[in-house]
Amino acid sequence: MPVLPGAEPYRHEGGEVGVLLCHGFTGSPQSLRPWAEYLAVRGLTVSLPLLPGHGTRWEDMQLTTWHDWYAEVDRALRELLERCETVFVFGLSMGGALTLRLAAQYGDSVKGIVLVNPGNKVHGLAAHALPVARHLVPSTKGIASDIAKEGVTEVGYDRVPLHAAHSLRQFFRTVDAELPQVTQPVVLLHSPQDHVVPPVDSARILSRISSTDVKEILLEQSYHVATLDHDAERIFDESLAFVERLAPGLVDEKGSRSGG
Template sequence: MFLDNISKDTKVIYEKSYPLFLEGGKDAVLLIHGYTGTPHDMYYLGQRLNESGFTVCIPRLPGHGTNSIDFLNSNWKDWLRRVVDSYIELNSKYENVYISGLSMGGVLTLLLSAQFNPKKIALAAPALEAKDWRLKLTPVIKLFVKKLNRRKRINYEEEELNKLAREYWDYDWPPKAADLYKLQRLAKRRLNRIKSNTLIIVSKKDGAVPLSVADTIKNNISSKVIKTIVLEKSPHVVVNDIEKEKVADEIIKFFKGNE
């Protein structure tokens, strides 16, 4: 059964991988991390939003931040259900609930917006499209291969991040990439249902998501207010890298504005 595939020793690896909830004002922001990421990617943005008066919720997606076996035993339905529940809980208590997602979190944000119609959403490097052409092949590749070694391995100053890298980032995961591809297809079919005021942030230096994703979203959603920010220097994790201050400033301004 499902529980048999989860080790008794499973733990959250990194203290910043824990979900984060910061009580603030009457308006709340749901922040959604990306594929193989953890809440720590969203901590800086969350703290900035909270300092600006927002209540902030950053859930941990199932299978993320623990270990690769746990990751392989999670799927797109688990990830989507977690953010649906988080949105419903916030929307039951706070006057407005805005949503911002990074990468796959941006795809989940689009799906939530199509269903619940929040007033505003902010998409950070939304992985509705990918530069890696192999993603479209993963529904077939996953039948034969569970993981593939990556040629380039990165070493981090913090040992906990190295542990996460050894569990997640040193490999490609065809079965889970196929789940991401499934979410992309679901979101693309629902783009015309989205009416939320939308901020799209993309970067010229993003190695994972093409700039063209901004046009794909703009040309297909039904929102009256759509704003695009193009960064010059940031790699993929735009909310927690070289231009994170600018990203936070733009999202705060958008959520606090009169759009």
């Protein structure tokens, strides 16, 4: 199945600082591509994989579970750890949950994490119906393109496959139990006006992680896909400042060796 235009994975070979970026549920690398390119231009090695079942058609996602999505970011992280001296992980929405699990599993091998509107729970009455509903109804209305900025759209599915949503619910529970194992420095940026993930998810994450170096930032001008919204530059700048603080001397604008 061909990948949707713009949804392709992205890789850039830069210097000794590596960043893994994790996209969200039913989304694609397109939602994080400007962030990835911003980091690449500044000499970082960047990996932005396409999660299995994503970036083609929603029916393909019905055949995947959280184990498949996590396995892909785990593979990409191991690749970066072999290649780079210092590695960070950034994530949007479900990508934030993937980021948190990598941080819990890999400990000090992950230098720091940046979370944008991270998901922690499937909300609403429908969540409790998922175990049964997924066998009766294949999909429901999509969640892509929750963006305040005029004329900007996210490359994602217009339907949510319910088998995958059920697996997402299980994944969030798994990650929530592991949050106390997260000890790395954290920057968490979230939108008060988010129509996909409520602010309570960020509050829950901040209350359960064991990290002591934590910065919380409100994205007042953006909705859920803030990396494509009015606050995108703020996210990019804050994440670079975070990397430069934790890996001083390793970020070099001339450190780039080849294009992505």
